[in-house]
Amino acid sequence: MGKVALITGITGQDGSYLAELLLEKGYELHGIIRRVALEDPSHRLSRIAHIRDRIKLHSATLESYASLCEVIRKIQPDELYHLAGQSFVAESFDDSFSTLNININGTHYLLASARAVAPQCRIYFAGTSEMFGKVMEVPQRETTPFRPRSPYGISKVASYELARNYREAYGMFVATGFLFNHESPRRGHEFVTRKITHGVARIKRGLQKDLSLGNLESKRDWGHAKDYVRAMQLMLQLDAPDDFVVATGQTHSVREFCERAFRHAGLDYHDYVRTDPQFVRPTEVELLVGDASKARAALGWRPTYSFEQLVDEMVDEDLKNLS
Numbered sequence: 001m002g003k004v005a006l007i008t009g010i011t012g013q014d015g016s017y018l019a020e021l022l023l024e025k026g027y028e029l030h031g032i033i034r035r036v037a038l039e040d041p042s043h044r045l046s047r048i049a050h051i052r053d054r055i056k057l058h059s060a061t062l063e064s065y066a067s068l069c070e071v072i073r074k075i076q077p078d079e080l081y082h083l084a085g086q087s088f089v090a091e092s093f094d095d096s097f098s099t100l101n102i103n104i105n106g107t108h109y110l111l112a113s114a115r116a117v118a119p120q121c122r123i124y125f126a127g128t129s130e131m132f133g134k135v136m137e138v139p140q141r142e143t144t145p146f147r148p149r150s151p152y153g154i155s156k157v158a159s160y161e162l163a164r165n166y167r168e169a170y171g172m173f174v175a176t177g178f179l180f181n182h183e184s185p186r187r188g189h190e191f192v193t194r195k196i197t198h199g200v201a202r203i204k205r206g207l208q209k210d211l212s213l214g215n216l217e218s219k220r221d222w223g224h225a226k227d228y229v230r231a232m233q234l235m236l237q238l239d240a241p242d243d244f245v246v247a248t249g250q251t252h253s254v255r256e257f258c259e260r261a262f263r264h265a266g267l268d269y270h271d272y273v274r275t276d277p278q279f280v281r282p283t284e285v286e287l288l289v290g291d292a293s294k295a296r297a298a299l300g301w302r303p304t305y306s307f308e309q310l311v312d313e314m315v316d317e318d319l320k321n322l323s
Contacts, residue, residue, distance in 0.1 A: 002026035006077040008062065008110065009084030010055070013186040014126070016047035018081060018229040023054055025233070030075050032068070032084070035059045047186050062106025065113060073117035079236045081124045082110055085159075086152065096151035103155035104162070111166045111174070122173040122236045125163040129180040129221065129247070129288045131156050139221075139291040142178065142243050167241055175235040180221040180247035180290040182228040183310060185317035192254060193222065193314065196261050201318035203272055204265045210272045214279030216255040221289040223248045224305035224313075234299040247290025248303050260311040265319065 010031030060067035130153035199211035262269035
């Protein structure tokens with residue numbers, strides 16, 4: 001019998017790609033979803049619709065220790081991937097209370113539940129490059145100090161400290177991936193990369209005239225989510241838990257992303273992109289680029305998608321969806 005895995009956030013971009021990967025590897029797969037998702041499956045379960053019949057879904061919420069405890073007790077997972085949370089940085093400024101509450105308390109409830117009813121379970125915690133924030137060194141590695149610049153980044157630093165404490169205080173297997181920006185055609189429309197590629201497709205199809213964005217000079221280390229979920233699974237196969245930066249090591253600006261996306265559709269971004277101050281964050285993170293040499297050495301992990309392949313795939317998918 002294959003391993004039993006449980007994913008929080010299974011309906012998201014990362015959760016759906018991870019679900020596909022684990023099913024390919026013969027896992028018995030379970031996912032935690034909110035009850036509201038079961039009431040609106042066509043919308044909220046769309047990313048996993050093609051594999052829905054191979055996943056056992058359980059209704060629970062990160063805001064309830066009791067509901068998490070009951071699901072984990074019943075399933076007794078070998079591996080638990082904690083991907084759920086409020087992950088949109090701009091939204092975290094607008095509603096910092098919810099972001100801090102869901103991300104920090106949700107992580108605490110999950111760790112405490114696992115310790116209480118399935119202490120042998122191996123846990124993956126989804127960290128983020130936003131934890132490095134106003135970076136102290138370039139590129140960022142596992143030892144780079146945290147200086148988060150958003151409520152989201154702050155919530156992830158606090159959650160990471162909880163995860164690390166459970167590992168050190170209780171001997172639990174808790175690994176963390178500091179994942180740099182990873183995108184795909186399944187990315188939510190609120191994220192700048194998908195906003196760009198969807199905008200390109202709509203402009204190409206004559207459905208909108210221009211595209212308003214924030215800081216075009218902001219630079220990120222962009223990879224493909226399909227590559228990054230492989231690193232998550234590899235971390236839980238190690239003899240001992242550890243933390244890893246997962247990144248391509250290459251940086252591109254929002255402007256470069258626009259340039260590539262529009263050019264792929266046969267358009268010139270200069271003709272369509274407008275900058276709008278309302279999309280600029282109160283505290284901006286200018287440059288994030290990761291050093292994944294530890295992941296290469298210990299996990300044998302390397303990205304397979306180039307920046308250009310990623311952008312082109314996203315544009316192609318959005319064009320296809322609109323046709």
